[in-house]
Amino acid sequence: MRILVTGGAGFIGSNFVHHLVERTDHTVTVLDKLTYAGNLASLDGLPEDRVAFVKGDIADAGLVDELFGRHDAVVHYAAESHNDNSLNDPRPFLDTNIVGTYTLLEAARRHDIRFHHISTDEVYGDLELDDPERFTEDTPYNPSSPYSSTKAGSDLLVRAWVRSFGVQATISNCSNNYGPYQHVEKFIPRQITNVLRGERPKLYGTGENVRDWIHADDHSSAVLTILEKGVIGETYLIGADGEKNNKEVVELILTELGREATAYDLVTDRPGHDLRYAIDSSKLRRELGWAPRFGDFAAGLAATIAWYRENEAWWAPQKEATEAKYRASGQA
Template sequence: MKYLITGGAGFIGSNFIHYLFGKYPDCEIVNLDKLTYAGNLDNLKAYEGDLRYTFIHSDIANPKAVEEAMRDVDIVVNFAAESHVDRSILGPDEFIQTNVVGTQVLLDAAEKHKKRFHHISTDEVFGHIPLDEHYKFDEQTKFDPRSPYAASKAASDHLVSAYYNTYGLEATISNCSNNFGPYQNPEKFIPRAITNVLEGKPVPIYKPGNQIRDWLHVEDHCKAIDLVLQKGKAGETYCVGGQTSEISNKQVAMKILQIMGKDESMLKEVADRPGHDVKYAVDWSKLKKELGWAPQHSFEDWLSKTVEWYVKNESWWKPLKAGVEKFYFKLGR
């Protein structure tokens, strides 16, 4: 089997490449990545010179590059996306170009060459849930994006569905909750908290710290994607989440501090972002019922493993950290 992985140098994409080679050692992978700030070839050093692996430095919005990359593959998995809400607020243009136009270019090529297509999306397309409500997002939830990032992903989801309905493209979509784990850029909440503690810096929490997320370890996510590719039904959407109980961002930060032997004095409240969604919760019962998926470990176990990874891999995250903090300094956070 030969895969085209777009955005394969990013956090989730590179973890999926590691997963595929681990589970299917005879597979071949083409990785097409633009290498924005979020793409990092150090994530995939293990495959430099590996004949099973080909890297193409290009943009999914480049029709010629996409055409060449897709020609000989069997399956396309689209991870390529601009994905940071704060950055989408500062500059929506790149999000529209990559997440909407880029997806359309991929779909055109996939339809032309009759490829199996899977699109990675986010639960943020559904909007947010009031803190005092206890329902969860599922595959029937109406889209209500609240940031330029979420709106661009909602548009791309609609495009994928339209290509299935209009052209019969063998396509599926998965909407995942907040991922964490190895190789995640330290701009994100959990790795930023961990690396700040390692550097002796405060852990910033958006006020008032009661925001709730549904945390999904990236390895569990990779297994879910594989199951959708193997058993999923064309035209279907699958929600992927990791939590069985609610946990606030402040509680997550406290768990990290506890794991690392620190106390609450290292927390620092910072100004909230504009339009900050207060709560996400994902109902992943369809994925469990139809495909047999469930998280391998508890959130606490995965969080401990994630802390351990960042402790052992300072040489990976340290070069990225200065740029991250410069960005947040501009935001006053």
């Protein structure tokens, strides 16, 4: 197939492009606006006869229409996705996550093209720390932030375009990703790079907030499975049973890098900080036969730490500007 990947120079998008090149014979076009979170270096080394790059905005209807006409399928990763940024300035999240997704759906409608929409478990809100339940495809939406509310809105647009116009779309909602090529503003790479620079990691609040972690390569394999086998109109939750609280994650990072497990600082908590995310991915496993490769979070985290240790040239240019933002917000 000829696959268009929106946001393919971002974290999970670029991991998906690498996955496609390594595991299939599909050709790929990456459409990316190259905001601060997009990085062409994340696509370095990929064969030019398999991967093409187009710089552009998913809200540019003319460009989107032209690109859709030359592809067999679209996987839509492009999104504003950092919660802290959404609290400081919600408008870009509306422009990209709502208007951008609308623009893509209209092109998918015109060209009758297979469309897969990438979303997040944050649309479901959060769970109590001692709640035995997990999110399922039937969990009601209850977003907490401008980020998660705009992703919830984009999900609902996809569902409406499937039902109203017959768009050939599926949706996946995934738990928190970690792995190579993730911007250092995000939790795991920020803590890793702080320790590599001889600085102390930072934890919001008391560090008890729980996330359900999945390696980006497992997310990629799940998306490819849904693209190939998923039922049109269906939603699939992607998770790898990787629940850890933030304190545990930081302690694992410190230990892996040879530091004392308690060598971190607590900072002011994020407003509206969700307590716990937890994914039930049994539908995806049962109906489509998918299973994660990185079942051991500690092993996947060690591999991620090794990548950041070996690729300082990739993350160092982002680091100072990121830390300056945190200092300005009082969360340094």
